[in-house]
Amino acid sequence: MSTPISSVFDLEARARKRLPAVIFDYVHGGAGMELTLQRNQDDLCALALRQHDMRDVSHRQMSVKMVGEPATIPLAIGPTGLAGLTWANGEVEAAKAAEHFGVPFCLSTMSICSIEDVADATSRPFWFQLYLMKEHKVNESLIRRAHEAGCSALILTLDLHVQGKRWADARNGLSVPPRLTLHNTWDILSHPRWLVGMARSKRRTFGNLQGELKQAKNLSALTQWIESQFDPSFDLDTVKWVRKIWDRKLILKGIMHVDDARLAVDIGADAIIVSNHGGRQLDGAPSSISVLPEIVEAVGDRIEVFFDGGIRTGGDIVKAMGYGARACLSGRAWLYGLAAEGMDGVLCALHLLEQELSDCMALTGLDDVAHIDPGVVTAQPALRPPGRPGSGGPSPELRSAYR
Template sequence: MSFPGAPITSIADLRELARRRVPRMFYDYVDCGSWTGATYRANEADLGAIRLRQRVGIDISERSQATRLLGEPAAIPVALAPTGLAGMQWADGEILAARAAERFGVPFTLSTVSVCSIEDVADHTSRPFWFQLYMMKDRAFMERLVKRARDAGCSALVLTLDLPVQGQRHLDIKNGLSTPPKPTLRNIVNLASKPRWCLNMARTRRHTFRNIVGHVEGVEDMSSLAQWVSGQFDQTLNWDDVRWLRRIWDRKLVLKGILDPEDARLAARTGADAIVVSNHGGRQLDGAPSSISMLPRIAEAAGSDIEVLFDGGIRSGQDVLKALGLGARGVLIGRAFLYGLGAMGEAGVTACLDILRRELDLTMALCGITDPRDAARALLDTPTPVPPHLRAVAPA
């Protein structure tokens, strides 16, 4: 696989190709943070600043990246994160990403605000996937959504906690983000430069939020949908709401958006099975710390009662190893796989996962480790000792 004659060797290559092929408003939706973007940039920069320990004279001939995430086997310690509007990066994007993840052997998470519905993805996959949920005021709709996830065979619910209000993303406002795009002169000119994207979109009927449209009374078009969504994020969200969800969902429950040790301790008391250390990719509170800077303290606070996952800034296999070394059982990737999706559809998601696998394998080898559970030994100057129980990553 290549573009302008050059092979694709990194996530950065996929990002550049996606920038060329995806309409401006949808590429910017992925590739921006809130306000100044400082937290978005810090996620990558702080991961990049962590140094690795090179070792020699160690037998590294038998290496494995296999692990288990939420009790499920994973070929590498990576899952695809829930991302809104993936179906606007490439036609039927959520279906394609889920299929790529299934074939590769890693979990896929579908967003509530996906273009393809729960049923769409279930109809095109055979492996159970995870479903992400926002806490909305319309509890009856939430109960129906949870039931649909159960009926589709979803093995986990991922409740996003860090979006009781939506952070301001300047580019989304300036671009007039909508799905499908509004027929403004600026949009028409931009779309005319993306013929591949337009042709693919013309071949599918999936152009809006299919988990919501047709499932909420009075929501039939973009105008009514936008009005409904903007009024649905629940600012009264609290830990009792999490316990309510725990009562109506009898499978794995993951709490996403934990960025403080005290919240990790509270999460563990709700009966949740896992947390995701995350600042929403720098898309919510600008000025918040990077996810990786908080991971060791949160992992220590969480203890052995709850699985610790991580997201925020993962762009390489080296980043994966660093997160494991600082206390994560596995990582979730969002932008990385969306770059691949926007660049080449399903093949691009596979390319992204293959790049991470190759980089992780090579980094493990050069650090003298053969198993992800030993990732802490690959790091220099770790800010906080990693509790031993968090290093026990059971191979598949």
């Protein structure tokens, strides 16, 4: 009998067991020494939640709107590349789970399933995340296809002037489909459940780029092409160009500085995502949660502020919203579910987060996740020695007891 799933961490353990290391390391890892990746979780864990007990919390409101779209809980399924390598037709399965549960789904430019695949499999409009290339014809084609597919929002990722160096991916020789080497052949063959399951996949390469460029069949060749396409001159004018040609909701992802947040307001973006790319770009950057309050303070109510970076529990959602976020996005949490059990795993992850969110609200005295009292989310209070209030130390009686 398999171990019951009681948290996202259980899904992570199942994903690790089911996936070859080359795939799991891609999902799980970050850039360089993974300092930023670790900070995201450590800093969320370091925050404390204050209890308010004498309140009626029998009716708890957890639904919100994200750029005008209803969400059953304040969470969207964030864009992640290569999700279709963890489970056959993975992005389609995740999109169906999001639609069934009632949260927004965002498809990555670097997905295995294409924009059209997801549109054909779902009835609810989804979001599309765009990486801009130097070749404007590719950008224009992707934007046009997203528009024709009925995507209701475009997430423009800002923090990819160069690609972060992910040591595990380089060591494993990650490619699409996975390239067999002496290092990983045995590991792949020792995961027959994954291998047999992937035989059902409709695609074996990058669905959004297939037909756009010939390099899409191999990640190594594609990486070289992408690196040649990264443009260090990507700036405000580039974002303005996207705002001009995209007439629906525009969300800017990768905001970690108040200046960039203010610029996003100025150009007419509908929302920003405070995100350090899940620790996969700049290693050594601060955690997303540590910069969230100052960004929220800088923009006020002029733009919706979403949070991304380390969400693993419903309590993490309360912490992010208590720090000022309107809602959150999650990448790894739902990916672990997908890798473990496909669509059912994604639904499992969402239900776990929903139940944890509900419990956390009840125990902190909250009846509406969109209205969290100041001070509910706080730094862990410093420990003081026991004794009389203000004494600065143990009472004389306690000191004498230890003589």
